[in-house]
Amino acid sequence: METLKIDGSIGHGGGQILRSALALSAILGKPFEMHSIRKDRNQSGLRRQHLCGVLATAEICGAKLEGAELGSEDLLFIPKKIKAGTYQFAVDTGGSVSLVLQSVLLPLAVQKMKSHISVAGGTYTPQAPTAEFFAETLVPRMNQMGYSIQAEIARAGFFRIGGGLVKVDCCRKDTFMPVYWMNKETPRKCFIQIVTTQFPEKTTLKIAKLIREELSKMRNMIPCQLPRPKGRG
Structure with a gap:
């Protein structure tokens, strides 16, 4: 089969083109063969977070790899058959759990057999979707399309310490369904979540107070303080 050549520097030249290529290839x-991965970034090539996504996707489909190492700007990915099962992945230095899941979730979610995925790392990291966004926004939308996905934020983890944990069960339903999101709905309520771990409670309460004072000036805003989750950071 012909190998697709991809320039990893096109567009924003970030990790998203790599994550999308991994999922679709599987x-x-x-x-596919990708060159110039994150070429124009301050730290070009594969960082730990991206490498974890590459290795995780390779594991679920038995892919052959070349160039899968830290700092590499070139990657060859030759997938085989996807196998549903139980998988555990970990991102060093608190890299984003949500971004790793972008590579492995869809390939496993299209399988009829259920898979169980655990990803350890950062649930709250700079320039990445939070674990709540993944679990409460992305997952429900995918389920509307015909997937069967359940996500649990078992433990919080912050950049750079990490230590967070997200567990996902996924498979496909009998049929996929079209979705229409063309009608814009007016938000009725907005909730603010404050998530801290190993942080002085008085500081958290002070932050909550300041938020309440600002939100009191706006309509339909209800601040919501959650219990502090277990985790490091």
Whole structure:
């Protein structure tokens, strides 16, 4: 099969093009070769977070790899058959759990057999979707399309310490369904979540007080303080 050539520096030149390529390659069974990965970033090439996504996707589909190492700007990915199962992955230095899941979730979610995924790392990291966004926004939308996904934020983890944990069960339903999100709905309420771990409670309460004071000036805003989750950071 012909190997697709991809320039990793196009567009924003970040890690998203790599994560999308990994997921689609695994699903379609089509190999790709990417060059200039994150070429124009301050730290070019594969960082730990991206490398974890590469290795995780390779594990679920038995892919052959070349160039899968820290700092590499070139990667060859030759997938085989996706296997549903139980998988555990970990991102060093508190890299984003949500971004790793972008590579492995869809390939496993299109399988009829259920998979169980655990990813350890950062649930709250700079320039990445939070674990709540993944669990409360992305997952429900995917379930509307015909997937069966359940996500649990078992433990919070902050950059750079990490220590967070997200657990996901996923498979596909009998049929996929079209979705229409063309009608814009007016938000009725907005909730603010404050998540801290190993942080002085008085400081957290002070932050909550300041938020309440600002939100009291706006309509339909209800601040919500959650219990502090277990985790490091």
